[in-house]
Amino acid sequence: MGIRDRTRELVKAELATAILEVFIERGYAAVTVDDAARAAGISRATFFRYFGSKEDVVVASVESAKIDYLAALEALPAGKHFSGWRLLRAAIEPVVETATHEPESLRARLRLIGSEPALKARLRERRAANTEALTDALTGHVDDELFARVLATAGLAAVDIAWEEWTPREGADFRKIVDGIFERLEKAGRIVNPAKQAGAAPQRLC
Structure with missing residues (x-):
């Protein structure tokens, strides 16, 4: 894995951790993609560059x-x-x-x-x-x-x-x-x- 890929994986793991905290605090179903992106300090477009769905966030947090x-x-x-x-x-x-x-x-x-x-x-x-x-x-x-x-x-x-x-x-x-x-x-x-x-x-x- 190259430096760029490793950096992407690190950023993805950090974003997943931040968004997961919001899921835990507010409830998974109550948090929209826009809510998740806002909580992580990113745009909706950036969210979808790293995750295909809210489920992918949780999977990424486990895989990290x-x-x-x-x-x-x-x-x-x-x-x-x-x-x-x-x-x-x-x-x-x-x-x-x-x-x-x-x-x-x-x-x-x-x-x-x-x-x-x-x-x-x-x-x-x-x-x-x-x-x-x-x-x-x-x-x-x-x-x-x-x-x-x-x-x-x-x-x-x-x-x-x-x-x-x-x-x-x-x-x-x-x-x-x-x-x-x-x-x-x-x-x-x-x-x-x-x-x-x-x-x-x-x-x-x-």
């Missing part, structure tokens, strides 16, 4: 939070064996960190998205890209690509459940919720794969 799954995995100690679930938990640590550092703004954004079916639908469309990114990060750390894809799909579903549990509960600890879900996943893996408990060579499940 880059999650580097691979870097999180590469930070693990070298030479140690980790189960699939442990690798997956390490990969999504940046998501947990975001919730830990910016809980109130993130909770407000999630509540906004949850209140608007159109926004939820748009963000569901991004799931394939997220799954692919997480699968790619995991592929070099597990036995095969199919297993990586299974883990990635399960992991993002687990994060969705964690968001649903965390968002309505003021003061809830997102990290504890995520860790509790992963403890249950590991327990389920041991039930399905009893050979690991008997000391036999582990199968590929987890």
